[in-house]
Each structure stands twice: as structure tokens, then as C-alpha cells.
Amino acid sequence: MPNFVGTILVLVLVLxxxxxxxxxxxxxPQAQALxxxxxxxxxxxxxxGIHFKAPFIDRVAKRVxxxxxxxxxxxxxxxxxxxxxxxxxxxxxxQITDPKLFAYGVENPIMAIENxxxxxxxxxxxxxxxxxxLTSREVINTKMRASLDIATDPxxxxxxxxxxxxxxxxxxxxxxxxxxMKAERERRxxxxxxxxxxxxxxxxxxxxxxxxxxxxxxxxxxxxxxxxAKKEATIREAEGQAQAILKVQQANADGxxxxxxxxxxxxxxxxxxxxxxxxxxxxQATKIIIPSDIQGLxxxxxxxxxxxxEN
Numbered sequence: 421m422p423n424f425v426g427t428i429l430v431l432v433l434v435l436x437x438x439x440x441x442x443x444x445x446x447x448x449p450q451a452q453a454l455x456x457x458x459x460x461x462x463x464x465x466x467x468x469g470i471h472f473k474a475p476f477i478d479r480v481a482k483r484v485x486x487x488x489x490x491x492x493x494x495x496x497x498x499x500x501x502x503x504x505x506x507x508x509x510x511x512x513x514x515q516i517t518d519p520k521l522f523a524y525g526v527e528n529p530i531m532a533i534e535n536x537x538x539x540x541x542x543x544x545x546x547x548x549x550x551x552x553x554l555t556s557r558e559v560i561n562t563k564m565r566a567s568l569d570i571a572t573d574p575x576x577x578x579x580x581x582x583x584x585x586x587x588x589x590x591x592x593x594x595x596x597x598x599x600x601m602k603a604e605r606e607r608r609x610x611x612x613x614x615x616x617x618x619x620x621x622x623x624x625x626x627x628x629x630x631x632x633x634x635x636x637x638x639x640x641x642x643x644x645x646x647x648x649a650k651k652e653a654t655i656r657e658a659e660g661q662a663q664a665i666l667k668v669q670q671a672n673a674d675g676x677x678x679x680x681x682x683x684x685x686x687x688x689x690x691x692x693x694x695x696x697x698x699x700x701x702x703x704q705a706t707k708i709i710i711p712s713d714i715q716g717l718x719x720x721x722x723x724x725x726x727x728x729x730e731n
Contacts, residue, residue: 446471446480453519455482465519484519488580491530495588496538498545500553507588508545510537512568513581521576529575533568537582540567550589557584 447470448454454466458478473479491514495507512533516522526532544563545553553560564582572579589597 440475444473444475444478446473451485451487453484453486454480455484455519455523457481462520462524482519482523484516484522486516486519488513488515491533492585493534493537495586496541498542500545500548500550502549504550504593505590506545506550506553506593507586508541509585510541510564511583511585512537512579513583514572514577514579516576517578518576521574525575529577532575533572533577533579536568536571537564540564540571550593554587554589557587560584 446454446466448466448468450468452468454471456463456466456473456478458474462481463478491512493510493512495509497505497507499505514533522529541560541564544560544567548556548560561582561584565579568579568582
């Protein structure tokens with residue numbers, strides 16, 4: 421029985437020693453660091469890897485994450501230079517660069533960053549008017565990041581970025597801004613509509629102008645063609661009349677020639693004279709006076725024939 425109790429005590433003692441040894445072995449993962457204290461004083465900072473601490477006298481004072489962290493702060497009331505109260509919420513991106521300063525620099529680092537952010541934001545917005553505040557996000561972000569980065573250096577914190585997430589003006593200001601934007605949109609719409617109507621009018625006028633020019637050109641070409649056709653017709657008519665006159669003259673000449681060749685007597689000449697008078701009076705309203713001395717007329721015709729014969 422005493423041996424059994426002694427064995428149990430030995431096993432308990434061995435288990436206790438193993439537990440102590442296990443608790444003294446620390447493995448630090450990637451992107452983390454451990455702040456170690458020995459008898460309450462800062463002893464060192466452990467990085468990635470396996471570490472051993474002295475039992476009972478060493479302890480892990482703080483486990484620090486070295487990755488970039490994001491903190492979203494609630495909206496803070498701020499007053500602009502023209503005395504407009506608005507609410508702005510911010511987002512801060514920071515990273516711990518010195519675990520020792522982070523562990524011993526400030527009691528509550530996140531709360532300290534929040535209060536520092538609100539104070540810096542009030543100081544920056546207080547120098548800007550409402551319109552500048554709404555249109556200068558990048559300027560405000562840059563100024564806040566620079567100020568917070570300098571202020572958090574003693575805490576082992578580096579502020580990488582600061583973003584203004586929402587800028588919430590008062591309801592009356594929002595209504596006025598909405599009315600202003602609506603009026604601006606209506607003005608732009610009216611300008612665009614007027615420009616469209618102007619372009620449409622110009623295009624219609626240019627179309628009418630082109631149409632009038634084309635009509636004038638067509639009328640000009642038509643007049644030219646009509647004049648050319650009339651000219652051609654006149655020329656053809658004149659040529660036809662000239663050819664008719666030539667044919668009549670040729671026929672007369674041929675008749676005289678035939679009379680000459682036939683040695684026509686006075687009776688034939690008288691008959692031809694009468695036929696000539698008949699043709700001259702055919703379809704005419706002119707009165708033809710025939711001389712009573714037809715014999716003398718025949719003699720005159722004979723004389724004409726003699727003259728033609730001599731010629």
C-alpha cells in the first residue's frame with residue numbers, strides 16, 4: 421500500500437513537471453509578437469519561432485498582432501468654419517511597429533486613437549467651410565493621416581490611411597443641397613434641349629438651302645435644255661424652209677428648161693400662164709386681175725422665154 425501511494429505521488433510530480441515544462445515552451449506564429457516580462461519588468465520581445473521562458477519568473481505580458489488593422493469609429497459631431505454642425509465618421513488603418521511601445525505606451529491604444537482622431541478632425545474641419553468640407557475629402561484624409569501618424573509614434577503605432585466614410589450635414593442643408601442639385605440638373609437639361617433644338621433648326625435650314633440650290637440648278641438645266649431644243653428646232657425649221665425654197669427654185673428652173681427644150685408655142689405659154697395664175701390664186705383671198713389682151717400676155721411670156729434661152 422505505501423508503495424502504491426508513493427507511485428501515485430511520483431506520477432503526479434512527473435505530470436506537474438511536464439506541465440510546467442510545456443507551459444515554458446512558446447511558439448510565436450507569423451505576424452505576431454510576444455512581450456515578455458521577468459519579475460514584472462520588461463525582459464524582451466519574442467518574434468516568430470519557438471521560445472523558452474523561465475518558469476514562475478517569466479510571463480507573457482502582451483500578445484501583439486503585427487498585421488494592419490482597421491478601426492471604424494462612430495460619427496463625430498464637428499462644426500465648420502461657417503458654423504454648420506455635421507456628423508462625420510472615420511475609418512483608420514493602422515499597424516503596430518513596436519510591440520514594446522504599444523504595450524507600455526498607452527493604456528488603451530484603440531480608445532486613444534479614437535479620441536485623437538475626433539480631436540484632429542474637429543481641428544481640420546473648423547478651418548473649412550461647408551462647401552470645402554464636402555469637396556475636399558482627399559485633403560482632409562491626408563492632413564488627418566499626417567497628424568495621427570506623428571501623434572501615435574510614441575505608442576509604437578503607424579497610421580497608414582485615414583478615410584472619411586460619411587459626411588452627414590443637417591437635414592435643412594441636405595434639403596437645400598438637393599434643391600440646388602435639382603435646379604442644376606434642370607438647367608443642364610434646358611441647355612441640352614436648347615442646343616438640340618438649335619442644331620435641329622440649323623440642319624433644317626441647311627436642308628432647305630440645299631433643296632433650293634438643287635431646285636435652282638434643276639431649273640437652270642431645264643431652261644438650258646429648253647433653249648437648246650428651241651434653237652435646234654429653229655435651225656431645223658430654217659433649214660427646211662431653205663431646202664423648200666431651193667427645191668421650188670430648182671423646180672422653176674427645171675420648168676423653164678423644159679419649156680426651152682420643148683420649144684413651146686404661144687398657146688402652151690398662154691396655158692402655163694393661166695395655170696400659174698390659178699396656182700397663185702389657189703387658197704388666197706387676193707384678187708387677181710387678168711388683162712384683157714391675153715395675146716399680149718402670151719407675147720410677154722414668150723419674151724421671157726427668149727430671155728431665158730439667151731441666158
